[in-house]
Amino acid sequence: MRITVTVNGQPYERDVEPRLLLTHFLRDELDLTGTHWGCDTSNCGVCTVQLDGVPVKSCTVLAVMADGHEVTTVEGLEKDGELDAVQKGFVECHGLQCGFCTPGMLLTARWLLDNKPDPDEGEIREAISGQLCRCTGYENIVRSIRWAAEAEAKS
Amino acid sequence: MQVPATFAYERAGSVPHALELLDRYGPDARVVAGGHSLIPMMKLRLAQPEALIDINGLSELAQLSVEDGELVIGSMVRHAELLAGAVATGPYPIFEDAERVIADPIVRNRGTVGGSLCQGDPSEDLAAVFAALRATAVIQGPAGVRKVPVREFHEGPYETAVGDGELLLALRVPILDGAGSAYEKVERRVGDWPVAAAGAVLQLDGGVIARAGIGLTAVGAEHFCAPEAEAHLIGKPPGAEVFAEAGRIAAEHCEPHSDQRGPADYKRHLAAELTRRALARAVERI
Ligand code: FES
Ligand code: FES
Numbered sequence: 001m002r003i004t005v006t007v008n009g010q011p012y013e014r015d016v017e018p019r020l021l022l023t024h025f026l027r028d029e030l031d032l033t034g035t036h037w038g039c040d041t042s043n044c045g046v047c048t049v050q051l052d053g054v055p056v057k058s059c060t061v062l063a064v065m066a067d068g069h070e071v072t073t074v075e076g077l078e079k080d081g082e083l084d085a086v087q088k089g090f091v092e093c094h095g096l097q098c099g100f101c102t103p104g105m106l107l108t109a110r111w112l113l114d115n116k117p118d119p120d121e122g123e124i125r126e127a128i129s130g131q132l133c134r135c136t137g138y139e140n141i142v143r144s145i146r147w148a149a150e151a152e153a154k155s
Numbered sequence: 156m157q158v159p160a161t162f163a164y165e166r167a168g169s170v171p172h173a174l175e176l177l178d179r180y181g182p183d184a185r186v187v188a189g190g191h192s193l194i195p196m197m198k199l200r201l202a203q204p205e206a207l208i209d210i211n212g213l214s215e216l217a218q219l220s221v222e223d224g225e226l227v228i229g230s231m232v233r234h235a236e237l238l239a240g241a242v243a244t245g246p247y248p249i250f251e252d253a254e255r256v257i258a259d260p261i262v263r264n265r266g267t268v269g270g271s272l273c274q275g276d277p278s279e280d281l282a283a284v285f286a287a288l289r290a291t292a293v294i295q296g297p298a299g300v301r302k303v304p305v306r307e308f309h310e311g312p313y314e315t316a317v318g319d320g321e322l323l324l325a326l327r328v329p330i331l332d333g334a335g336s337a338y339e340k341v342e343r344r345v346g347d348w349p350v351a352a353a354g355a356v357l358q359l360d361g362g363v364i365a366r367a368g369i370g371l372t373a374v375g376a377e378h379f380c381a382p383e384a385e386a387h388l389i390g391k392p393p394g395a396e397v398f399a400e401a402g403r404i405a406a407e408h409c410e411p412h413s414d415q416r417g418p419a420d421y422k423r424h425l426a427a428e429l430t431r432r433a434l435a436r437a438v439e440r441i
Contacts, residue, residue, distance in 0.1 A: 001164060018164030018207070019197075024156075040157045041195055043346060045261055054235075056265045060194045064164050065211060108261065129345040130259025 003067035007032065008076030018064050023047045025063035026073055034074035034103050038132075045131030048104030049073050055108045057130075074103035077110065085148040085155075086110050095144030097135035104131050109145045118149055159197035163206040170295060173210055173322055178297060180206040182319045187211075188231055189266040191258070192274040216269070216324060219243055226328040230269025234258065237268055247328070248440060249336035249354050253284045256338075259346040269323045275313045278348040282309060283370030284338060286379040287354035290328045296321035306378045331366060334358040337436035339429040343416065349373045350416045351425035353405070355433035357393065359441060364388045369401070369434075374426045375410035383408050384430065393438045402431035 004013045007030060014029050026032045026049065035058060038046040042060040049058045050072040077084040086109040089095060096102040105128060112119055112127040119127070124145045125138075133141060163180070167173035177184055185204035187193055188211060196202040210216065216231035219242045226243055237243055238254035257280050258266060271281050272292070285305040292303045294317055303316045305326070310316060317323050340352035349372060356368035367388040369381040384405035391397045411422035 017161065019159045019161055021158075021194075040198065042191055042262060045259075048261055054264045055261050057191075057261055060191055060262075061265065062164070062190065062194070062207075065190070065209060127260055130261040 001064055001067075003064055005063070005066045005068075006070045008072060009070075016063050018062060020063045022049070022051075022058040022061040022063045022066055022071070025066070026058065026071070029063075032073050032075050036100055036103055038100070043132070044101075045104045045108075045128075046101050048107050048131060050107050050111060053111070053114070055104075055111050072107065072110075074106055077106060084110060085151045086113065086145065088151065089144035089146075089148035090141075093144040093147050094140045095137070096141075097133075097137050101131060101133040101135075105133070105141055109148065112145065113149055113152060117152060119145070121146070157198035159194070160200060160203050162197075162204055164209065165206060166209045166212060168212065170213060170215065170322065170324070173208055173213065174295065174297060174320065176206075176208045177320045177322070180208070184208055186273075186322060188270040189233065190270075191262055191266040192270060192276070210322070221330065222327075224330055226330055228268055228326045228328065230267065230272075230323045230325055232268045234263035234266050234268065234271070235260070238263065243328075246330050246334070247288065247336045247356070249284055249287065249338045249356065249437075252338035253280050253340070253352075253354065256280070256340045256342060256349075262346065268326065272308070272326070273315055273317055273323055275309055275311075275315045276348070277312045277375070278373035280338070280340065280349065280352060280372055282379045283352060283372035284354045285326055285328070285370070287336070287356045287368040287370030288328045289368055290326045292316065292326055293324045294321050295324050300324070302327075306380055309378060331356070331358045333441055334366070335437040335440035337433045337440065339433045339436070341425055341429065348416070351411070351422045351429055353426065353429035353433045355430065355437040357388075357434065357437045357441065359393065359438075363390050363392050364397075367401075367434075369405055369430055371405060371409060371426055371430070373411070373416075374406075374422050375412060376405070376408065376426070381405035381408060381430065388434075393434075395435070398431045398434040398438075399427075401434060402427035402429075405430045 036046040047059040183205035216229040244251040290305040336356040338354040354370040358366040384401040406427035
């Protein structure tokens with residue numbers, strides 16, 4: 001089936017099988033390997049991308065369902081060579097160790113701050129509660145997102 | 156890597172189109188909305204539909220509104236929308252209580268109310284919520300639209316009143332003036348199914364309980380409700396003792412099974428305790 005998906009602002013047209021999952025479409029068809037893939041059962045959230053601005057677990061979305069829609073992956077966060085505030089927060093506060101969960105965490109963090117620019121710790125923890133950090137670095141992930149909220153409030 | 160078996164994929168452009176597609180592909184077609192129950196089952200090959208009818212584009216099924224004194228929740232309303240929608244959580248905070256603990260925020264962005272109900276999992280949260288609220292399911296098929304009380308909607312584990320060729324359109328919930336409602340769930344971790352959960356809806360008249368709804372999930376309560384416990388409440392003034400007794404009666408009529416989430420006697424204990432807590436919180440909110 002022929003689909004057109006806009007990923008990070010750029011439309012991609014591809015012929016895909018209906019059973020192809022969005023994760024594999026991004027990773028294998030478009031070579032956007034920043035989107036990770038872990039449990040494959042919608043539990044861990046490492047595959048999280050934004051679909052029309054809302055984070056979803058891409059291992060549980062068919063690529064054909066994204067036809068005509070917009071997807072943002074971690075590769076799309078940086079703008080004009082400058083990292084997004086949430087990325088800077090993860091750098092500043094050691095928000096990642098192995099980095100496996102990081103792309104998904106960043107996309108959820110971006111969505112959270114877009115909707116709630118000044119989240120408290122509880123709200124941050126709730127927002128990322130569907131995502132597992134195998135390195136268990138939650139404290140610093142929460143701090144990183146807070147850092148980004150504060151940085152954006154200042155700018 | 157888990158990959159579903161091959162299937163034909165069709166996108167419905169309207170409700171009549173969806174019904175036409177269901178008719179064309181027959182009983183081996185499945186409707187897909189958020190896909191968060193069906194796609195994992197397809198990956199595990201527990202489900203192998205020959206065709207998927209995608210209803211994500213049917214915005215007419217994604218509305219939350221009030222019509223004729225009833226809350227109308229379209230089957231395509233996503234869990235996150237139900238949680239955020241004051242239309243529903245205003246009259247009935249039970250929706251907010253429940254939606255906060257259904258799956259996780261990312262899954263809630265995609266999963267739908269109708270999808271959860273049609274999956275018919277015996278541990279599903281909204282089944283208990285809608286049972287407590289005495290909602291009505293609106294179903295459309297080739298013969299037209301029919302309404303089924305939610306307390307008759309689940310015909311068994313993973314079996315619902317939605318037949319081949321039919322589509323769940325909406326849930327309608329009567330809005331009771333001055334009712335209080337609440338949902339109490341015990342889960343082992345975020346995103347897990349409940350070990351047990353209970354929902355309660357109460358309406359008072361002249362200081363006594365005039366209407367009571369109790370929904371239970373994951374504890375083998377028939378049709379996700381507790382009619383004997385509800386009957387005990389009617390006509391009595393609300394209070395700790397009467398709620399505890401209702402909890403005890405509700406638990407007595409459950410048939411929980413032991414599994415990896417806990418032994419049956421623990422679940423029965425939870426059925427009583429969570430019913431009691433939900434009733435107490437519901438009455439505080441009146
Ligand atoms: S890989 Fe998608 S949730 Fe784990
Ligand atoms: S940094 Fe390793 S999984 Fe989170």
